[in-house]
Amino acid sequence: MPDTPPSVPDFTQWPSFPFEGDLRVKQLDEPVPFEPPRRGEADRECTACNAPDEAYIWVGERWRVRAMDRPTGLPMVLILESRSHLDLGDLPNLLAAELGVMTVRLERAVRSLDGVARVHVNRWGDGSAHLHLWFLARPYGRLQLRGTFLSLWDSILPPISEDQWRENLAMVAAWLAEFGGRPLAEPPRIQWQAPSSLSPTSPANAVEEPEEESASVIEAADEIPESDAAADLSDPSADPSEPDPAPQAGPAPDNAPDNAPDNAPDSSPSGAQNSAGESEEADEVEPRKAPDDQQGTTRTPQS
Template identity: 45%
Template sequence: MPESAEEYAARVVAAQDRDGRLPVGGQEVLGWDVFPFEVDGLRAKVGPVLVDVEPPRRGEDPSGCHCREAAMEGPAATGDWAAVWEGVGWRVKVAPPSGSPLVLVAEPLEHLDVDALSDDLAAALGRLQVALVGAVEALPSVGRCHVLRLGDGGAHAHVWFVARPARMPQLRGSFMVVWDDLLPPVPAEVRDANAAFVVERLVRRLGGRAVTALA
């Protein structure tokens, strides 16, 4: 029998100090060269605490989801989260400029969470994921394309593709999502040129269509 949420939380509470903080120090990850912060003076926030239910996510009620809003097409430079590619079952959107050379999100055209995807949509996601990784990693400024499914913010299934800048070993691995906020944002025209490069390769490999005109 798998342990309950209460049992898990009890072990977390037992590890917290009298202020409700977990100790910082001794964890291997703090010594990694990819950890973005100096450890001196670092302390954990109070928590985590167990709540009664999972917090609601955006789009839990489909009528409040972004996919029910007006057209998502438009110039990417002015329309953040513009769709840049659309194919069988899926679209790819571009994130606002950030430290990463390019951040893309793939989501199903239909309002579906991951556990509701049909086998055909799942198969199409697999092909899209492989094609996107290949295309993003072909960008000259990119060393790796990280793929993340988190899903805590929105109920409409979505997968993140985060380009990790080339030849900067400190940016490797899971902390790239933190570095993404620390690094200076790329200019919108650089992001758009990178997105156009990726979309051109996607269309060549998977078909579908470029949705938004990019540089």
């Protein structure tokens, strides 16, 4: 008589169950006589013992906290590890007491993040012999993510933005550092917008914009702030693609006021007004040269 496949359990109808449709239960494998060693057992290398402190977001004297290598679907997923190569049942009384304190402290730090309703704390230990506890943040308002399937939803949901992820890591590390230890997570870079990007750009610059997207805005601003500022102050109407005529057009207004009083007749009122207007424009263009001209005129009677 063929084996009847087991019926699908009732939790597949729960709102928190992440799958739907026709489901069937896998066949259960036969038990093995000897389980394979976990990481850190027998001749298998321990990943946690060989990891440097730089791979963690916070490190203390006896505990370390690390994150995933990239953003995931949940606001935060962290792992609390002991520095000593011990499993949960091997902890001495001092570390066992500290484990309770660190669990509460890390849960509060993760729950303080914006948009976090609950923090699930899990310990499986089937993959590594080095003690590690998982802290999974459930997003606020996502009632479908409640319960035991939160770890599955973490792989199903689209990952959060990297900036938000790094900001959350930095906040948790800073929270833990208030009680000791050293925070290693840094907040994301602030993407400052260069002043030149706020002004209207010419079609030539519009074509070059896709090439600048590969670098950050702050790096682009560090490369061209002084040249753009000088071009904008010298001639706002000048074409950025032709920077050479702008410096050549600068000396022309300086020479015109110097030659105009010598060639223009003194008896002409209009000529006097024009020369006065030109001198005022010259003073506005180069205010630093006005004191030198005044000193030159005052020194002439003394000689």
